[in-house]
Amino acid sequence: MDFLTALWMGKAIWVWCLFFGVVLGLLVFDLGFLNRKDHDIGVRESLGLSAFYIILALCFGGWVWFEFGPQAGKEYLTGFLIEKTLALDNIFVISMIFSFFSIPRKYQHRVLVWGILGVIILRGIMIAVGAALVARFEWVLLIFAVFLVGTGVKMLFAKEKNPDLADNVLLKWLRNHLPVTNTLHGHKFFVRLPDPDNPKKKKRFVTPLFLALILVEFADVIFAVDSIPAIFAITKDPYIVYTSNIFAILGLRALYFALAAIIHRFHYLKYSLAVVLIFIGGKVLAADIMGIDKIPAVISLSVTVLLLASGIVYSLWKSRGEQGKGSLS
Numbered sequence: 001m002d003f004l005t006a007l008w009m010g011k012a013i014w015v016w017c018l019f020f021g022v023v024l025g026l027l028v029f030d031l032g033f034l035n036r037k038d039h040d041i042g043v044r045e046s047l048g049l050s051a052f053y054i055i056l057a058l059c060f061g062g063w064v065w066f067e068f069g070p071q072a073g074k075e076y077l078t079g080f081l082i083e084k085t086l087a088l089d090n091i092f093v094i095s096m097i098f099s100f101f102s103i104p105r106k107y108q109h110r111v112l113v114w115g116i117l118g119v120i121i122l123r124g125i126m127i128a129v130g131a132a133l134v135a136r137f138e139w140v141l142l143i144f145a146v147f148l149v150g151t152g153v154k155m156l157f158a159k160e161k162n163p164d165l166a167d168n169v170l171l172k173w174l175r176n177h178l179p180v181t182n183t184l185h186g187h188k189f190f191v192r193l194p195d196p197d198n199p200k201k202k203k204r205f206v207t208p209l210f211l212a213l214i215l216v217e218f219a220d221v222i223f224a225v226d227s228i229p230a231i232f233a234i235t236k237d238p239y240i241v242y243t244s245n246i247f248a249i250l251g252l253r254a255l256y257f258a259l260a261a262i263i264h265r266f267h268y269l270k271y272s273l274a275v276v277l278i279f280i281g282g283k284v285l286a287a288d289i290m291g292i293d294k295i296p297a298v299i300s301l302s303v304t305v306l307l308l309a310s311g312i313v314y315s316l317w318k319s320r321g322e323q324g325k326g327s328l329s
Helices: 013-034 043-068 070-086 088-101 105-136 140-157 169-177 208-232 238-266 269-289 297-318
Strands: 190-195 198-206
Touching: 013 043, 013 105, 013 238, 043 070, 043 238, 070 088, 070 208, 070 238, 070 269, 070 297, 088 105, 088 208, 088 238, 105 140, 105 208, 105 238, 140 208, 140 269, 169 208, 208 238, 208 269, 238 297, 269 297
Parallel strands: none
Antiparallel strands: 190 198
């Protein structure tokens, strides 16, 4: 029992075990029960599953509020909202990856769920490093703040362009260093096939489904460069940062099948998100450089909700009547 009450990254180990137990249970339930057999996930199922994850995330936030106080609860909710919104761009990239590899809908969920395992590990490493830097060098928060303001300004004025996956450096490296099959082999990431150099022997190959998984993970790392500094600018608590990140990603992956075909309708959301990043970075700079009192968590949460809601409503209003573009493959 002493082990469970020992502190790790500012929280008792039992608190971390509770979170990991919930996530592990969700993954087992998802892969072992809901999606034991490959099938097309429709909009209704996607919305239902997403609603389940959102309710679960909010319940967890309620527990954080009760266990650690209102301040922690508000910081969790703010981080959850920001991560959820930042990850919307990730949906567009994931959809593009699936289209490039011609991944059928019935195999896409398998990539997304297994990708969560990579997210849990990679985000954990990035957040642990960030927490260690912030704890030892407080001025790192100023760097985060400047980065957020710069990112927000760039989002406001940057021109949109669709990346060409055929020229992706990582994909070229993977194809040059791994034996890759020309076609999919069901939902398998790896297969054993006759070796072209020695047909009497079999060789392990990776399938295009595995390449899609790697690119999805890489895209998440890129997006984490924005989201993790944003949440550290809200709270220094690694537990709040990590749990809000993971719950937001879990729910958004579930919502993917409902959003991917209409993501273009949220065009103006990026502008409100840009203002949110500037606001978050600006309040840190104002508090540390100008000596202005720290903005209460309830105000930060209220401003974040107002800005994001405005972006969603305005986007949907401007794009009313538009038909979905593209497909989910």
